[in-house]
Amino acid sequence: MSLSLALQKRFENFRLDVDFRIEGKRVGIFGRSGSGKSTLVHLLAGLLEPDGGAIRFGDRILYDYGRRLCLPPDQRRVGVVFQHSHLFPHLSVEGNLLYGFRRIPKIRRRIDPADLCRVLDIAHLLPRSVHHLSGGERQRVALGRTVLADPQLLLMDEPLTGLDEKLKYQIIPYLNQVLTEYDIPLLYVSHSMNEMRLLVEEVLVLDGGRLVDRTTPDNLARQRMKDCPMGYLNFLRLEDPQPRDQLWSYRWGSQRLMLNQEPAAGDNLFTLTARDILLFRRHPESISARNLLRCTVREVFDLGPRVGVELDCGGRQLITQMMPPAVTELDISPGNDLYAAIRADAFRRLY
Amino acid sequence: MSLSLALQKRFENFRLDVDFRIEGKRVGIFGRSGSGKSTLVHLLAGLLEPDGGAIRFGDRILYDYGRRLCLPPDQRRVGVVFQHSHLFPHLSVEGNLLYGFRRIPKIRRRIDPADLCRVLDIAHLLPRSVHHLSGGERQRVALGRTVLADPQLLLMDEPLTGLDEKLKYQIIPYLNQVLTEYDIPLLYVSHSMNEMRLLVEEVLVLDGGRLVDRTTPDNLARQRMKDCPMGYLNFLRLEDPQPRDQLWSYRWGSQRLMLNQEPAAGDNLFTLTARDILLFRRHPESISARNLLRCTVREVFDLGPRVGVELDCGGRQLITQMMPPAVTELDISPGNDLYAAIRADAFRRLY
Amino acid sequence: AEIRVAAAASLSDALRALDAAYRERHPQMQLVPNLAASGTLARQIVAGAPADLFISADRQWMDHLVTEKRIVPGTVRVLAQNSLVFLGRSDQTVRSLADLPGLQRIALCSPGSSPAGRYTEQALKKAGLYPVLQQNKRLVLAKDVLQARMYAERGEVDGAFVFRTDALLAKQARILFEVPADLHEPVLYPVGLTPEGARRAEVQEFFKFLASPEAGRILAGFGFLLP
């Protein structure tokens, strides 16, 4: 996507003023409660008229104050999943799902509703009225409805907040898949660092209605390592599982890792907290950890009282953290080689 | 609280049928989306009439099908924080907050609205209309409104779901404090294991409208260790912080722990993941970890491929996990003594 | 003092003139008119409406009030008379009742609700025209004389049966013929005193004035015939 926008919008007690350009396919918007995230989403979708500025998406101008141009929402082809589901009360679940879909010319329809329903686990709800759906059920229907309308840009405003963890991580890979397959760019609003890291490539940080930072979700996660109870979470996408010694060996870049986790159909995405990684200056003669990786220090960064260390393990990145004395002791500085030990049970499957 | 209920409620596609008695002050309700949690909340609050059964709260009968008794919601003194905020659109934020408060006889008013506003960080919103509050702002107002009505039993249906992590953990201690101070029992519905463990003593697990399990949040967390990316999270409430060697020493039960975290005003609650705990059969001569605790194995439990170990460290509980071979190697079985090593930087402050 | 006069609406102008004339002589007296259809007034008086004097456009309602004991029987007398005419646009060539069957639409007042209608019905029946016109749905029943006249004036109907006094006020339409008086009961405007009125001397005074030649001249000026 190539989205460039410069927008001003003033409310009684709040003023949004942003000016940026996005090139990535997946962008996140992060910020505290009341920082203007939802306002930005409404402006982009054409549901709120800015006080001034311009929005350009690819070669289309969605809004331009100077030229008095403001495309109506239905011509923007910008889909929105709202914080609350806003289902149409007079339509069944099926009617809601197909509302946008039916409005796409037949030849342009690319997504199979039945497929989507299966993934969102809402197939059994189809004939029901939307009145007495539970909170999670509602939000899944809203999600499906928007994706089926096949937007050129998808805006999501905390769409997964009401879902339980399991469902959330079930939906993410599918969402990823749909977005990739149909090439739909995503602008994703959330408080959740994990959702951000799994879905977007770049994060814009809003505060008080202004863009205060733009960075990668990884960098954001590093910055927030000190705030987060679990520290930094490494995401490892592993491939080619092979059974070995009652465990499983997966390929990770140019090396292999031993895990106690069985492979699943599809992707194998695991998490590894920074604290699960032990570093050694020299090869430890014997260690119970099943994985001992040779790696190079790429970067050392400050983390309040602690220090973060970015390692290069055969081309893949791994982030760990330690106390300053250990840094000196192990002589950790960029370019130095080290050994990283990881227990086979340290990995957690995300999906 | 002493709440006993036996309730049946049938919908087209769903049937709730529960029969249990709660004695604890803080009880959680856990269950997948659509398992009937919100339905139960509505039945308890008197917003939905059961098909049959009875509800007794302390010595008050709230509902009894046999005696054709069904107390109206306003006489139950059961407060509800709903999944969505349902603020009164014609009242200001202040009007909403004080709605229930004004309906309590003056002499019975125990909670200071100003105090509550400060903690919920909504004091600056008071004169505003509720129309354009952000999602998080709305929910905080709803929370305050219900607590100010001084209920004898507080039902909360995923009340913190829309809030960002930081705010969430800021609110929890206050909620705890209010509930303790004013002695309000809590029934808490949530998908979040952390919220459960911080707020409730017992958890009822619903599935398909039936009670399938009742356990402690700790036990539930243990059961779900394998599903959760971070594994089990130990919560440690530490006291009496003293500076020592550029670190801080805190008292934990009969022993002291070294942390790199400064103390905060009020409680010092820290988390420690199961994987941050290293076990030794004998005292390791030298170790970089600043904490080496003598402890006894209390229980060894199955965790899918891994094994969970519950330790008793000077009267406090610590849970860790390991691979089966390590269990044999370290001869881990109930009653055996071990050493647990924990790095000073392994702790994360929750609030 | 006030004299409360309940009068048929068709007398409103005449009543105003009578009021003016009477007040010249008795400046302290004031006429408070209540103008509506005779039936409405009669029912109001039965229901206890304050009235001293009732002028009806119709015998029936006066008789009704007499039997209801709301009009003192001995006081009833005829104030004025009127006649029935056929009013139509000037381009009409109708000359008599006999020409009526050739017309498309004829307006008359509703025989049920209006005295003019009742007289018209009597005349048409006597002339043997009523069943034919009725069956061919040629008859448009108006609520009152005003409405019938308005239809005639606007040319919505070919002609309308109205009272002479009303016909004289028409602008676009003219009287095409007079209905022979022997085809219907005489068109009388009876006047009577209510028991309250009969008890009041000033009302009696006004009642006498109504029978005076001066009052007769005023009424004649509006097209009424004197008894």
Place this chain on the structure above:
Amino acid sequence: MFDLTATDYQAVALSVRVALTATLLSLPGGFLAGALLSFGRFRGRALLEGLLNLPLVLPPVVVGYLLLLLLGSNGLLGGLLAKTGLRIVFTWWAAVAASLVVGFPLLVRAVRIGLEEIDPRLLQAARTLGASRRDTLISIVLPLSGRALLAGAGLMFARSLGEFGATIVLAGNIPGLTQTIPLAIFDYINTPGGEGRAMTLCLLSVALSLAALLGNEALLGKWAKRSRS
């Protein structure tokens, strides 16, 4: 007391026919006018509003007179219609026209109250799903204002059953052709001793509208309250 004449029965049948026709005919226009006034931002909105409410403010007889000026054979529209061989005045269509004009403001107002309670966020959602303004009107607003339309239709039907002033002027009081219940009642009530029959017709009229209202209620009840999501 129930000794009704044949023309009385005709009056009852005619009243029902007129009220039903007027109600059904006015629904689409009522919805559109309501939507226009609720959502439209255009010049002359106040004027349109005023014009629509005119029949409410004027005495019905005056409304009838104005309609006669418009639709009469010498009227503006009546002349045109007469050329096409259509005649409204003094036919039962005149009664329909009178009821329509007099009841329309009631319908529009009912519709507007309903429309303005629709959650605008639903309309926003529809727009982002690709529905144009008009599409949203038909696929979201119309079904969601069903209750209001129905309530307005009930009002309109009842008002039509009771419509007297404009009808008697525009339609004339032609027994068997344009004599609706109120006109028949009027006749009886103005005859000394006609009270009994007038009462009977009144009761019939009330029974009719009660039946209509109850049916209306039942429908309204079925139609779940659903302008919320």
Place this chain on the structure above:
Amino acid sequence: MFDLTATDYQAVALSVRVALTATLLSLPGGFLAGALLSFGRFRGRALLEGLLNLPLVLPPVVVGYLLLLLLGSNGLLGGLLAKTGLRIVFTWWAAVAASLVVGFPLLVRAVRIGLEEIDPRLLQAARTLGASRRDTLISIVLPLSGRALLAGAGLMFARSLGEFGATIVLAGNIPGLTQTIPLAIFDYINTPGGEGRAMTLCLLSVALSLAALLGNEALLGKWAKRSRS
């Protein structure tokens, strides 16, 4: 054309006074009746509903007669009132009573449409916060039906300005005392050459109600759409 007489001005002033009084008096009852019919579940609900709608279905003249029977000095209620020295019939209060009865069903229906669009979850929230049924009605339902009440009041006011049939029967057509605009128009139509004045009065009436409606609209606009949370 604007050469109105003193009694004409009196008629205008009286009309405004009557319409305003009738509207204001009917608001509390209209709200209660609407709430009763919307939320109440009791026997005889249909009957009450029918009774309320009676004035809509009956020709106003008939309504006037029925009121006369009830309130007249020989009537059921009139006799009682007379004993207390109160007299309604043929005073301006009679005009108020006529407008009230005729316009009430319009008001109630407007209120009901508004009430039924209120999100019941707001009422649930209020109940759990300790508000009794009645308290909820006053503190939540009433303010949230403000728009509907206002819209209904506009309807009622306009209808009152145009009320003729019931008024002339119940109040009589007494210039300066009970002669409202429609009655004055009726008088002028009965007078040769009175058409011009009748027209002037019509226009005045329209202007009045237009002003009222526009004021009503402005208020409605201010009153944010707020029955949602």
